[in-house]
Amino acid sequence: MLWGLLRLDFQRDVRILAALEDRNIARVLGACCREEPYCVVMEYLEHGDLCQFLKTHITAEDAHSMPIGVKTLSFNCLIYMAAQIASGMRYLENLNFVHRDLATR
Structure with missing residues (x-):
């Protein structure tokens, strides 16, 4: 049952x-x-899941002490990504859904 x-x-x-x-x-x-x-x-998703994508990139500001060839994300890129996530959550909110577990895992 x-x-x-x-x-x-x-x-x-x-x-x-x-x-x-x-x-x-x-x-x-x-x-x-x-x-x-x-x-x-x-x-x-072209770049895989968000968690793996973030684990394989660092902020461009931290790249000065890293070896050449490390994948970086600019602050503006991170802000754009956060805005996309917020937009998706706003869509769910407009449908009266509560996403109780927003995480990248």
Whole structure:
């Protein structure tokens, strides 16, 4: 019985995510909900997920003490990225969604 409820919750959540249409939120492309393991196929992001992207870059201001070839991000780029994240969260807020776990992990 518990697995059936979990499956229904999963299906509901996937339907909700699939209905979201904002350029700053990764889209759901498909899902497997009939048999385990349940899974969701998400849109491929050109630079990978945000967490890995940030882990492989440093701020341009810190680059002076790093070896040549290290990937850097300017302060303006970081501000632009933060604005995109805030825009995605504003979209969710306008739909009365509360994102309780905003993180890059």
